Amino acid sequence: KQEVTQIPAALSVPEGENLVLNCSFTDSAIYNLQWFRQDPGKGLTSLLLIQSSQREQTSGRLNASLDKSSGRSTLYIAASQPGDSATYLCAPIRGAGKSTFGDGTTLTVKP
Amino acid sequence: DAGVIQSPRHEVTEMGQEVTLRCKPISGHNSLFWYRQTMMRGLELLIYFNNNVPIDDSGMPEDRFSAKMPNASFSTLKIQPSEPRDSAVYFCASSLLGSGNTIYFGEGSWLTVV
Numbered sequence: 436k437q438e439v440t441q442i443p444a445a446l447s448v449p450e451g452e453n454l455v456l457n458c459s460f461t462d463s464a465i466y467n468l469q470w471f472r473q474d475p476g477k478g479l480t481s482l483l484l485i486q487s488s489q490r491e492q493t494s495g496r497l498n499a500s501l502d503k504s505s506g507r508s509t510l511y512i513a514a515s516q517p518g519d520s521a522t523y524l525c526a527p528i529r530g531a532g533k534s535t536f537g538d539g540t541t542l543t544v545k546p
Numbered sequence: 547d548a549g550v551i552q553s554p555r556h557e558v559t560e561m562g563q564e565v566t567l568r569c570k571p572i573s574g575h576n577s578l579f580w581y582r583q584t585m586m587r588g589l590e591l592l593i594y595f596n597n598n599v600p601i602d603d604s605g606m607p608e609d610r611f612s613a614k615m616p617n618a619s620f621s622t623l624k625i626q627p628s629e630p631r632d633s634a635v636y637f638c639a640s641s642l643l644g645s646g647n648t649i650y651f652g653e654g655s656w657l658t659v660v
Binding site: 524 | 577579581588589590591594596601602637639641643647648649650651652653654
């Protein structure tokens with residue numbers, strides 16, 4: 436059974452800092468991995484999808500890396516802004532789209 | 547595209563009542579997922595369908611829960627009878643298998659059973 440761990444559970448930083456969120460998973464037989472953002476009272480918004488054959492994926496100030504063999508992924512956020520405050524979840528995805536979610540990292544960016 | 551549409555957004559019901567949650571996936575998507583999110587257990591996959599067929603329902607907590615997908619544009623998750631411990635946010639999501647499996651979530655149905 437896939438186990439997903441996200442570290443840290445919570446993070447508070449001043450605006451402008453670069454930061455890294457970590458995700459580890461126990462079963463490396465995945466097709467891809469997706470990072471999501473969840474705002475309070477809202478659904479999940481897809482940020483980045485990394486295919487298992489890729490090492491990283493970038494979108495704006497976000498960069499996600501994937502090391503499938505070691506069961507790790509990181510989400511790098513550059514020049515953080517208060518609007519980045521949210522909970523970030525990672526989800527390794529197996530065949531047929533079956534995903535397992537971590538508990539998330541709750542990020543607070545202080546102005 | 548309107549995205550994944552769920553209804554109702556909020557529901558408060560009494561213990562023992564039947565609850566039906568509805569989902570319309572993104573047009574053209576062939577996979578549909580039902581998740582439950584609670585503070586205690588986080589986000590759990592309950593069941594998922596490929597091409598309207600249930601593939602894995604191992605996450606469905608009890609026989610009180612059932613899900614159907616009668617066609618490619620509609621799915622229901624039913625709880626009968628409901629119990630207070632079923633109170634949670636229920637998310638529906640869809641994806642297009644074979645396109646990288648990017649999963650798109652609805653806004654969720656917030657269920658409170660009193």
